[in-house]
Amino acid sequence: MSAFEEQDKIGMDAAFEQAYISYKKENGIPIGACLINNLTHEIIGVGHNERVQKNSPTLHGETSCLENCGRLKASVYKNCTLYTTLSPCIMCTGTVLLYGIKRIVVGENKTYEGEIELLQSRGGCEVIVTDDQRCIDIMDEFIKEKPEVWNEDIGEED
Amino acid sequence: MSAFEEQDKIGMDAAFEQAYISYKKENGIPIGACLINNLTHEIIGVGHNERVQKNSPTLHGETSCLENCGRLKASVYKNCTLYTTLSPCIMCTGTVLLYGIKRIVVGENKTYEGEIELLQSRGGCEVIVTDDQRCIDIMDEFIKEKPEVWNEDIGEED
Numbered sequence: 304m305s306a307f308e309e310q311d312k313i314g315m316d317a318a319f320e321q322a323y324i325s326y327k328k329e330n331g332i333p334i335g336a337c338l339i340n341n342l343t344h345e346i347i348g349v350g351h352n353e354r355v356q357k358n359s360p361t362l363h364g365e366t367s368c369l370e371n372c373g374r375l376k377a378s379v380y381k382n383c384t385l386y387t388t389l390s391p392c393i394m395c396t397g398t399v400l401l402y403g404i405k406r407i408v409v410g411e412n413k414t415y416e417g418e419i420e421l422l423q424s425r426g427g428c429e430v431i432v433t434d435d436q437r438c439i440d441i442m443d444e445f446i447k448e449k450p451e452v453w454n455e456d457i458g459e460e461d
Numbered sequence: 462m463s464a465f466e467e468q469d470k471i472g473m474d475a476a477f478e479q480a481y482i483s484y485k486k487e488n489g490i491p492i493g494a495c496l497i498n499n500l501t502h503e504i505i506g507v508g509h510n511e512r513v514q515k516n517s518p519t520l521h522g523e524t525s526c527l528e529n530c531g532r533l534k535a536s537v538y539k540n541c542t543l544y545t546t547l548s549p550c551i552m553c554t555g556t557v558l559l560y561g562i563k564r565i566v567v568g569e570n571k572t573y574e575g576e577i578e579l580l581q582s583r584g585g586c587e588v589i590v591t592d593d594q595r596c597i598d599i600m601d602e603f604i605k606e607k608p609e610v611w612n613e614d615i616g617e618e619d
Contacts, residue, residue: 358531361524361556370519374512377618397555397576398519402616418555458560460535 310344311408311431314386317349318410319437321364322388325351326445332456333441336368337386340379341406347383348372354456363456364388365395369402380404388438390417392457400425407431410438414446415457468502469566469589472544475507476568477595479522480546483509484603490614491599494526494545498537499564505541506530512614521614522546523553527560538562546596548575550615558583565589568596572604573615 321335332352350367353359380402390412406429479493490510508525511517538560548570564587
């Protein structure tokens with residue numbers, strides 16, 4: 304296994320663990336993320352959706368992860384991969400583009416299509432969708448249980 | 462003065478007050494925002510950039526304001542105006558588009574062009590730029606004093 308393959312496994316496992324913790328331990332939305340430095344292959348931070356836990360409309364999986372990473376320089380972001388269990392919405396896509404993160408690995412985009420075209424449109428963010436069945440299954444379970452919370456999270460009417 | 466003109470004055474004054482508090486009282490970045498319900502003309506919440514104060518990469522003026530407003534339904538957002546002292550970056554633009562806020566009043570877009578075209582591109586968010594000299598002046602002062610903090614806030618290299 305190459306260093307990058309190993310990094311991608313570690314990154315998505317950490318992102319999924321965040322999704323699992325959010326849903327199964329905290330009754331939140333099961334979307335998680337992880338930021339890894341591509342040069343050192345070390346995790347900088349992880350996070351998960353905090354809508355329920357913190358009454359937050361801005362802490363999606365990806366933004367929560369970046370928030371937990373704290374203030375970073377542009378030179379750091381451009382050498383990172385962001386792992387997320389679900390295809391990013393336009394807020395999270397905008398955040399990735401603002402900070403110039405050049406590589407994103409997405410667990411799945413079946414539940415929510417997200418903004419992959421916009422991600423790829425400016426300066427070339429590399430997007431890899433892994434079709435991770437764990438990520439699909441946990442979102443299926445959650446949306447069946449709490450469709451109104453899911454709709455709220457993506458700005459849709461009930 | 463019509464109810465909307467009065468609302469717009471109240472909204473931008475509140476947004477500017479947030480920018481002023483952030484910079485002059487808290488040594489932060491002088492960008493503020495305010496969300497007003499267009500039906501009642503009441504302020505739902507205000508906020509300002511929290512990069513310095515909370516070590517936060519995701520709490521820009523607009524996202525901080527929406528965070529302080531807490532969880533709202535799509536039906537509320539669509540009847541709101543967001544006031545911001547500075548033209549929104551792509552993260553904040555994405556947030557406005559995610560939640561379907563249909564009207565945004567921008568204090569100025571001279572310091573930072575922002576993403577007005579993207580704001581207008583999906584479903585028609587109305588964007589009004591007011592060329593507010595207070596907003597321009599406070600950003601001028603801040604950027605001269607701390608250019609490296611400003612660059613960090615917009616994801617640019619020093």
